[in-house]
Amino acid sequence: MADNPNTDRPNPARMYDYWLGGTHNTDIDRIAADKAVSVNPDIPLALRTNRHFLRRAVTFLTQQGIDQFLDIGSGIPTAENVHKVAHQHNPDAHIVYVDIDPVAVAYGQHILQEQTKAIAIEGDIVHFDEICSHSETRRLINFQRPVAILLVSMLHFVPNDAEVQRVISQIKDSMSAGSYLVISHATTDSATPQQHNEIRDIYSKTTMPIKGRPKSEIAALFDGLKLVEPGVVFAPLWQPHGKDDLWFDQPERSVLFVGVGRKV
Numbered sequence: 122m123a124d125n126p127n128t129d130r131p132n133p134a135r136m137y138d139y140w141l142g143g144t145h146n147t148d149i150d151r152i153a154a155d156k157a158v159s160v161n162p163d164i165p166l167a168l169r170t171n172r173h174f175l176r177r178a179v180t181f182l183t184q185q186g187i188d189q190f191l192d193i194g195s196g197i198p199t200a201e202n203v204h205k206v207a208h209q210h211n212p213d214a215h216i217v218y219v220d221i222d223p224v225a226v227a228y229g230q231h232i233l234q235e236q237t238k239a240i241a242i243e244g245d246i247v248h249f250d251e252i253c254s255h256s257e258t259r260r261l262i263n264f265q266r267p268v269a270i271l272l273v274s275m276l277h278f279v280p281n282d283a284e285v286q287r288v289i290s291q292i293k294d295s296m297s298a299g300s301y302l303v304i305s306h307a308t309t310d311s312a313t314p315q316q317h318n319e320i321r322d323i324y325s326k327t328t329m330p331i332k333g334r335p336k337s338e339i340a341a342l343f344d345g346l347k348l349v350e351p352g353v354v355f356a357p358l359w360q361p362h363g364k365d366d367l368w369f370d371q372p373e374r375s376v377l378f379v380g381v382g383r384k385v
């Protein structure tokens with residue numbers, strides 16, 4: 122597969138790939154990523170706690186009978202992607218990956234070419250209606266039945282609060298009873314204000330500015346839904362499976378609040 126030609130600015134999807142040990146990144150991404158790590162050395166491990174949360178959440182959802190997943194801001198494919206985890210429990214599960222970054226989508230399409238039940242499409246969460254009306258979404262997701270919508274480590278890339286509110290209510294309206302909303306979101310409640318300012322400054326020079334939010338604002342995204350236990354918590358604390366969970370004893374180092382809400 123051809124690599125991405127659009128390399129004039131660091132791209133957070135590729136920085137994330139670098140931190141997770143992937144190869145779909147360039148010098149400019151690695152320089153920005155290393156700069157961010159010099160501000161907060163916890164970042165790479167924090168993102169692993171995010172991936173662990175994603176795995177646990179998808180496992181939980183399949184155990185609840187969920188067999189359709191809409192993963193928005195899915196990123197560059199990496200180990201334990203949603204379809205891999207979901208298909209371990211239910212080989213018939215349908216998965217639509219959506220990302221704003223054409224490179225992430227191209228890699229997704231590449232690894233999914235043999236798949237009939239999982240697909241990657243390009244889309245912007247801000248245009249959630251277009252994601253829903255996309256022919257591949259319509260082929261694989263039936264919104265009349267329970268669906269899981271995953272917004273994992275991505276809403277902090279939508280800095281406009283009003284835009285986030287609008288999209289979240291559209292998403293909740295689209296879900297039938299028994300559907301789930303999964304969110305992980307960078308928070309300003311841990312790490313120092315200076316670290317947050319410096320990280321924000323680094324991301325402002327990438328293709329996607331970042332905005333961490335306090336726990337109260339992240340928790341409010343679930344208003345109207347029934348939160349699954351243990352509620353909105355730091356990533357390592359959400360239904361931990363045991364010793365494989367990183368930072369169980371220092372959960373705030375994950376810098377991410379997570380939660381799963383059910384529409385009743």
Ligand SMILES: C[S@@+](CC[C@H](N)C(=O)[O-])C[C@H]1O[C@@H](n2cnc3c(N)ncnc32)[C@H](O)[C@@H]1O
Binds near residue numbers: 133222329
């Ligand atoms: C940090 S990665 C998270 C990947 C994956 N969800 C995970 O948690 O491992 C964030 C992803 O969100 C994507 N993204 C950012 N803004 C977006 C938007 N407005 N609509 C869709 N995707 C977006 C980025 O391109 C990137 O791939």
